[in-house]
Amino acid sequence: MTLLHNKVAIITGGASGIGRVTAQLFAREGARVVIADMNAAAGLELVEQIEQHGGQAHFQYLDVCREQDCAALVDAALTRYGRLDIAFNNAGIFVPPVLLEDQLLEQWQRVLDVNLTGVFNCLVPQLHAMKANGGSIINTASIAGLTGTPGSAAYSASKHAVIGLTRSAALEYGKHRIRINALCPGLVATPMTQGPDSGFNSKMIDMAVKNAPLRRQAAPEELAVMALWLASDKSSYVTGAHFVVDGGATA
Amino acid sequence: MTLLQGKVAIVTGGASGIGKATARLFASEGARVVVADTHEQAGQAVVDLIEQVGGQAFFQAVDVRRDEQCAALVAATLERFGQLDIAFNNAGISGTPGLTEAQSLEQWRLVLDVNLTGVFNCMVHQLRAMKARGGSIINTASIMGLQGTPGAAAYSASKHGVIGLTRSAALEYGKHGIRINALCPGYVTTPMTTGSDSEFNARTLEMALKTVALRRLGEPREQAEMALWLASDNASYVTGAHFVVDGGVTA
Numbered sequence: 001m002t003l004l005h006n007k008v009a010i011i012t013g014g015a016s017g018i019g020r021v022t023a024q025l026f027a028r029e030g031a032r033v034v035i036a037d038m039n040a041a042a043g044l045e046l047v048e049q050i051e052q053h054g055g056q057a058h059f060q061y062l063d064v065c066r067e068q069d070c071a072a073l074v075d076a077a078l079t080r081y082g083r084l085d086i087a088f089n090n091a092g093i094f095v096p097p098v099l100l101e102d103q104l105l106e107q108w109q110r111v112l113d114v115n116l117t118g119v120f121n122c123l124v125p126q127l128h129a130m131k132a133n134g135g136s137i138i139n140t141a142s143i144a145g146l147t148g149t150p151g152s153a154a155y156s157a158s159k160h161a162v163i164g165l166t167r168s169a170a171l172e173y174g175k176h177r178i179r180i181n182a183l184c185p186g187l188v189a190t191p192m193t194q195g196p197d198s199g200f201n202s203k204m205i206d207m208a209v210k211n212a213p214l215r216r217q218a219a220p221e222e223l224a225v226m227a228l229w230l231a232s233d234k235s236s237y238v239t240g241a242h243f244v245v246d247g248g249a250t251a
Numbered sequence: 252m253t254l255l256q257g258k259v260a261i262v263t264g265g266a267s268g269i270g271k272a273t274a275r276l277f278a279s280e281g282a283r284v285v286v287a288d289t290h291e292q293a294g295q296a297v298v299d300l301i302e303q304v305g306g307q308a309f310f311q312a313v314d315v316r317r318d319e320q321c322a323a324l325v326a327a328t329l330e331r332f333g334q335l336d337i338a339f340n341n342a343g344i345s346g347t348p349g350l351t352e353a354q355s356l357e358q359w360r361l362v363l364d365v366n367l368t369g370v371f372n373c374m375v376h377q378l379r380a381m382k383a384r385g386g387s388i389i390n391t392a393s394i395m396g397l398q399g400t401p402g403a404a405a406y407s408a409s410k411h412g413v414i415g416l417t418r419s420a421a422l423e424y425g426k427h428g429i430r431i432n433a434l435c436p437g438y439v440t441t442p443m444t445t446g447s448d449s450e451f452n453a454r455t456l457e458m459a460l461k462t463v464a465l466r467r468l469g470e471p472r473e474q475a476e477m478a479l480w481l482a483s484d485n486a487s488y489v490t491g492a493h494f495v496v497d498g499g500v501t502a
Contacts, residue, residue, distance in 0.1 A: 167502040174464025174499045186488075213425025213490060222488035229480050237437070237473035239464055240502020244492035248425045251418040251491020 003232045005030035008081040010073060012062060012122055013091030015042035017190030018140065021220040022088055022227045027055030029228060031086065034077045036062035064091045064118030074125040084129045086231045089122045090140040090183075092158075094192050096199040097151030108154045115158035119165060127173060134177030138230045139166050141182040143246045159184075163242055170240030179239040181230050186246025188218040213248030254483045256281035259332040261324060263315055263373060264342030266293035268441030269391065272471035273339055273478045278306035280479060282337065285328045287313040289342075315342045315369030325376040334384070337482045338377045340370045341391040341434075343409075345443050351404045359405045366409035371416060374431075378424060385428025389481045390417050392433040394497045410435075414493055421491030430490040432481050437497025439469040464499025 009026050013019040014035035020042075027033045027050045035057055037043045043059040050057040060076050062069050077084045092115045095107055119139050126137060144152060145159030163182050170180040187193060187208040193200045209216060226245050229235055244250060260277045264270035266288035278284045278301040286301075286308055288294040294310040301308040311327050313320045328335050346362035347354070370390050377388060395403060396410030414433050421431040438444055438459050444451050445468075451459070460468065477496050480486060495501055 170499050170502040171464050175466055177465075179465075213422050214430075214488065215426065218488040225485040226489075229485070234476040234480070235496075236476075237465065237469040237496050237498050238477075240499040241495040241497070243494065245488050246492070247488050248421050248491040251421040 001029060003029040003228060003234070004086070007031045007085040007231075008034070008077055008083050009086035009088065009231065010034045010036060010077055010084065010126070011088045011090060012036045012064060012118075013140075015039040015046055017192055018185065018188060018220045018223045018227075019088065019090045020046060022090070022224040023057065024050060025221075025224045025228055026086070026231065027057055028053070032056040032081045034058050034060055034073065034080070036060045036073050037091070038063055062091070064121055065113050067121050070121040071125045073122070074129050078129060083133070084126065085133075085135050087122065087126045087135070087137045088140070088227055088231070089119045089137065091118055092140060092192070094152070094155055094199040096201075097204070099151065100153050103154060111154035112158050115155070116161045116165070119162055123165070123169060127169070127178065130178045131176045135179070136231050136235070137178065137180045138227050139180070139182050141166070141184050141242060143184050143186050143244060143250050145182070145184060146242070146244070147250055166242070167240045174239055179235065181235075181238060181240065182242040183223065183227055183230070184242050184244045184246065185223050186212060186218060186244075186249040188220055188223060190220055208249070211249050212246065213251065216247065218245060218247060252280060254280040254479060254485075255337070258282045258336040258482075259285070259328060259334050260337035260339065260482065261285045261287060261328055261335065261377070262339045262341060263287045263313060263369075264391070266290040266297055268443055269436065269439060269471045269474045270339070270341045271297050273341065273475040274308065275301060276472070276475040276479050277337070277339075277482065278308055279304070283332045284308040285324070285332070286310045287324050287342070289314050313342075315372055316364045318372045321372040322376045324373070325380050329380060335377065335380045336384070336386045338373065338386070338388045339391070339478055339482070340373045340388065342369055343391060343443075345449070346403065346405045348402045350402065354405060362405035363409050363412070366406070367412040367416070370413055374416070374420060378420070378429060381429050382427045386430075387482050387486065388420075388429065388431040389478050390431070390433050392417070392435050392493060394435050394437050394495060394501050396433070396435060397493070397495070397501055417493070418491045425490055430486065432486070432489060432491070433493040434474060434477055434481070435493050435495040435497065436474050437469055437495070437500045438463065439471055439474060441471055444468070462500045463497070464502060467498065469496065469498055
């Protein structure tokens with residue numbers, strides 16, 4: 001229950017799905033958690049829930065496409081809690097399937113802006129803040145960042161790029177004891193895949209389930225535990241790598 | 252301290268290095284451990300260390316090149332401890348350094364027999380034993396199973412082979428609840444890399460270190476922590492993947 005005792009963690013996209021469950025888990029393990037999201041209602045409700053269970057949390061509105069929001073987020077963590085040890089750059093979007101020839105530039109750009117540039121925007125102030133004492137950064141990529149995904153070229157490109165960004169940053173900041181890794185989920189039961197505004201349809205879900213040797217989706221908890229291990233000192237020799245939690249889909 | 256409570260684990264190559272650290276860590280988390288190795292004295296010493304702190308273990312002499320010894324290992328485990336939940340197929344050798352044209356067929360065969368066929372031999376019997384209740388198998392590959400290594404073609408080939416074997420087996424046995432993954436260590440302070448029989452000398456080790464973003468060799472314990480996580484129920488959605496613990500060499 002104390003894997004992250006005394007640590008301070010930022011979680012982007014923390015109000016729902018994988019981010020939400022990870023925030024709860026980090027708080028249970030002793031971290032003070034800054035939950036960052038565009039959904040203030042859900043974010044504030046999560047803070048209340050965490051505090052009710054004896055944890056410490058704070059909500060900060062965040063649009064990862066806005067550089068100033070990302071800087072303000074790190075400032076808030078430092079001002080409120082005095083330090084920053086962990087960042088889970090997890091905010092991301094998935095759009096309904098479309099073949100490349102029909103892909104509009106605006107939507108292509110939006111996916112890249114949120115999923116890739118959003119991670120970059122978050123990383124920059126986090127790296128500044130962590131240089132003195134080291135830290136652990138986990139960026140949510142996807143198995144679509146490792147394989148091709150027909151119908152989701154923008155998503156796949158953005159997630160491949162998160163891996164490239166992660167690896168390069170790891171090489172640069174290893175000497176400052178900042179470890180940077182990528183989490184690669186397969187199909188996970190979250191609002192992004194199954195909520196009312198999800199870009200997935202039921203046929204896509206069925207196919208993904210059939211494709212996984214474990215023949216089911218992941219629960220978000222099964223990703224949160226991987227993020228926890230990467231955030232903790234158990235992963236002290238781990239950096240610049242990607243961690244696949246996909247029920248065997250990419251085996 | 253109870254991540255593996257009630258579980259039974261086999262660790263091959265358990266007498267030294269990563270295997271030794273893993274056997275001890277598994278036992279400290281509640282597993283009953285079978286330490287398998289060709290080195291009897293060193294293997295028994297690991298069992299003694301485990302028992303001294305209240306753990307349960309026994310040693311079995313095993314040459315993984317011999318199918319009947321791998322069968323006997325699983326049989327002895329079932330007889331003594333009644334079940335098999337986890338296998339860490341970690342026994343391996345580095346081989347003789349040298350350019351590919353200078354390798355003799357015997358040297359090539361030796362490395363393939365121990366590092367690849369040895370894993371195959373172990374897995375065949377472990378899979379049969381685990382089919383009823385499921386389980387977790389971790390095969391020690393290497394970062395050299397992901398990239399080329401001049402002067403170590405046999406080792407690199409054998410470790411690429413371990414990854415291919417791991418992925419294929421994972422696809423076959425997911426439906427039986429058996430998860431199978433590969434551990435890819437980087438440069439670790441063990442007899443294989445820093446012992447008197449090691450193929451690394453001070454100069455080559457220094458050169459290798461330059462490629463490590465974290466600027467140091469890894470500890471066997473840091474590999475054991477990854478194996479522990481993969482062996483535990485935390486990894487419930489993880490199969491057919493490889494897990495790199497290399498301080499950033501392959502970033």
